[in-house]
Amino acid sequence: MHSTLSFSQATTVPTTNYAFHSQSPINLRFCGLRREAFGISILTRSSSGRVRLSTRGRSKRTSASTGNNGTPPKSFDYDLIIIGAGVGGHGAALHAVEKGLKTAIIEGDVVGGTCVNRGCVPSKALLAVSGRMRELQSEHHMKALGLQVSAAGYDRQGVADHANNLASKIRSNLTNSMKALGVDILTGFGTIVGPQKVKYGKVGFTDNVVTAKDIIIATGSVPFVPKGIEVDGKTVITSDHALKLEFVPDWIAIVGSGYIGLEFSDVYTALGSEITPARDGKPVIVELTDAKTKEHKDTLEVDAALIATGRAPFTYGLGLENINVVTQRGFVPVDERMRVIDANGNLVPHLYCIGDANGKMMLAHAASAQGISVVEQVTGRDHVLNHLSVPAACFTHPEISMVGLTEPQAREKAEKEGFEISVAKTSFKANTKALAENEGEGLAKLIYRPDNGEILGVHIFGLHAADLIHEASNAVALGTRIQDIRFAVHAHPTLSEVLDELFKSAKVNAPESTSSPISEPVAA
């Protein structure tokens, strides 16, 4: 039997047809499946072994809430309730207890969410293996280092176990960290039933109602599958299935060349798969059509297809209709402080949404940073997260990383606001550490304002690019200008000298500030 897929473009040609990202029946089908999974969760509220930090005494605990769903409760069970224990919820919870808030987190599936169980963590375990395989298989690279290695091989189950074991370990670390700090982990599906009021439990069976002064929605996302594609989990799969590495297909078509498409291309090619073109007589037929004209372009026959066409927010069943909130393509509308906006454009008091569910930036650390920002606000310090300072990385070999604007975005901004931009570039080819590793392929690019030294964007492609980006992202976050950071000293020989050289090569017309790190302490 053949499964047939239709989609607009092959993996190597990215489209930006986000019209697909609607709350389509496919999204609902996914949500329905997840809801079933939630339905079989443990129901009891865990409080054993908790060590409570001192709370600020901001709220009194009541038993179950009373009053209509539409009426805010007069006292609260918690200062803060977070719906969803992914990395976003976890980051918010830890910061909340540190700030003295009495905090609960509701989780309908397993602690850790996408990142820990079906995302960053297992995928990086697979990529660690693919990196080594790639290196060991490169005769040229090995010879250049003077090494001799007999044919490299791998045990598929061993690789799969590495990814699975890492996810389990990190999941248990996350759970333990919350328990140790006194976060109540409430198990079950959470639904907002009114202002400052949430019910949770096994769907259709148990309803425990809890109240909180503030609520954070952190319900994350699920794979988005375009209309017309039937995922069977065997030959037509999403990242949820691929991460289990139950098989390594000879020929696989990857639909979508975003983060997931690129990272899985790295994994599969290192483990021996051919990504495209396909051979005849294979179980999956992929029809390629032009995204605009819908004209048929080509047909591929492959062993498997990985659908990596983005993620859809998971906001189904959250009860947003009970508080007059309408999602936009499934995403919860928020302002720059992650405050939820209702159908009339007003802010919903005491309600926030962070992470993938708001769609601002679908990255683990962005979710967590948004959560921390919300906690800062609810504990009295205004805070707006600068998303332009949040770094992003794709963990291919070599890695790609970035922060801030791309060059076209910077040019557009410059034209609108009336300033000049300049671009500086450096290569890994002249970096001693990179050459010692025989990894001289790579470059770094800086987009900046020559008039005042502001860093607008940094992009790196090369060995350990994902680690290197933080010098630039911290500079953006702290507002450090090039004329100041260029005096910071970097150890030799290190890859960080690539960035040192990048900042030094920029031509800035502004003087360094008086607190420049080059200044000697002045004797009294």
Ligand SMILES: Cc1cc2nc3c(=O)[nH]c(=O)nc-3n(C[C@H](O)[C@H](O)[C@H](O)COP(=O)(O)OP(=O)(O)OC[C@H]3O[C@@H](n4cnc5c(N)ncnc54)[C@H](O)[C@@H]3O)c2cc1C
């Ligand atoms: C294959 C893959 C690799 C990735 N790699 C990276 C990476 O390397 N780096 C990176 O930064 N990002 C990566 N991401 C993205 C990252 O995983 C997400 O951005 C991140 O997980 C979002 O966190 P979150 O807390 O918003 O949501 P999630 O992690 O999705 O967590 C949401 C949680 O809420 C629970 N939930 C949902 N609804 C309810 C409800 N009503 N009641 C109770 N609980 C509920 C869910 O069960 C889940 O546990 C990757 C994603 C994928 C798919």
Ligand SMILES: NC(=O)c1ccc[n+]([C@@H]2O[C@H](COP(=O)([O-])OP(=O)(O)OC[C@H]3O[C@@H](n4cnc5c(N)ncnc54)[C@H](O)[C@@H]3O)[C@@H](O)[C@H]2O)c1
């Ligand atoms: N290293 C990381 O930080 C990392 C790794 C994996 C995932 N993620 C996160 O997970 C999210 C999902 O990743 P993703 O790669 O699925 O999404 P993505 O948005 O990064 O890429 C999806 C790609 O699929 C293409 N596409 C959409 N519909 C298509 C169709 N019908 N035919 C052909 N191509 C089509 C899009 O044009 C796009 O290039 C991302 O937003 C990312 O933030 C991050």
